[in-house]
Amino acid sequence: MELVYLWVEEYKNVKKQGFNFSPRFECEFKDEYDDKGKIKDNCELIIKEKKDYVSIFPDNINVTAIVGKNGSGKSSIGEVLRDIFINSKLNNRKNHILLYRKNNGDNFCDSSIHIKNNNLNCIYKKINKDLRLYLSQDSYSKDMMIDRHKVFSVSSSEKSTINSLLNNKIINTSDSFEITSFMYIPKKIKIELKDIEVMMNESILKEIGGWRYLSDNSFLEAVKKTIVDAFSNKYYQYLAYTYITYAYEEKDEDFTYNIQDQKILVEILKEKKLFLEEKSFDKISNGIDTDLSQLDEDTKNIIQNGNCLECLDIDFTDEEDRNYNNLSSGEKQIFGQLLNIYFYSHEHTNNQLYFLDEPDNMLHPNWQKSYVKELYTLLKKLKINFHFILATHSPFLLSDLPKENVIFLEKEEKTGNCINASDKVDLNPFGANIHTLLSHGFFMKDGLMGEFAKEKINTAIKYLNQTKLSEKELEYCENIISIIGEPIIKRQLQKMLDSKRLKKVDKIDDIEKQILKLSQELKSLKND
16 A cells, blocks of 8 residues: 555644655645634545656655654654554544555545545545554554554564564565675574573562562562472473563562462463463473474464563574574664565565654664665565655665655644644755755754764864963863864864964064063163
């Protein structure tokens, strides 16, 4: 699918704002309100088709960037989309308009307002099971279990990456999964059980120790001893660990009683669907070291469906004997994101909308510069319909997109509200130099220099503009100028410093000349 337009009456700091996501159309909603402040029906949605727009992507791919400072509303837009996809409405019951196109060219409108639209001939239809929303941040996915067939997480977290690798789509599909920045295709998997007693003790201190009424150290030590004595079997230690995590999240007031009774423990975990059979636990606790393609489905299901992932050390090895756990955080980030996109593209519908919040986070600038290319390299092989929305601060990502594919957000100083400033920004980022983008007022109004360095240099300028400098001030200026990396600033300040020195030398010469003249006069007078 392609998201065309979104209008939001109110959600957090997003109030009465519309956003154009498709370079093919320009939309504007003319909202009107009655005397009671309620929005009127039949307000007009103006839709203009841009027949002369230039697309850099094929018809089945659209990439939109949302750019703005922290607090400008980028993440809020992702949350709005989540609420609409899950509930077909905003949680605060405010109005919204969501205009989207499916791959067959049909146009649909999911709206809580009856609106007038013109030449697009939109069909009123709620977001349905054929449409998928994928979010990159775990914070968006807390209530995804409400409707798992609509909203999915493509977080690059370790758990998400492991789940995708266990599904083995890289090996089992004929399509090639490729990352040009670096290549890592795991072939083997190694699974070991962590020291559950150590994990359990840490969990007691971390989770239960955070409870005020259970924070007494002597009590915690007693709990640890009770559990270790009662559960000498590793399997029951695992169940105790699982219960401790659950009890902390649910603030179970019967914790001290339940944790000491194996039967009650089993009943609670079964009721909460956190229970793992002992035979399943034994299967993975003995350790596994095999080719990824040889891992049986039963073991995969135990790892993915149980609550045991946190109790396992899982690592993958490629043909060059490189371990997944040894990859850098940036490598894991881009690998995990693209892997999950690749996995979901095979699993689900042809109409996929992705909202990636700061996907460039933790990436080296070279990889930020390559991110859109990496994404496109993967997508063009998959041959289904994608719309990617990238919420970012990075000018590196922006330089790969035309202005029509960018939404510029500003934060209103007085109210903190989100403002769509796209029409006011005189910046076309496509192919622009990174320095040019950064120096634009939208990104860096106060220049590109670090504030600490700027303060030190400004102090030196202040001293050099004085009529007289003390020896200490002169030494400060000499030291600062000697370490400045910007050649133009360095040369200019050096000239100012040299000028001060010349004036000092000239003054010394003048004094010495006066001394010589007075000395000669004194000698003449004595001779007379």
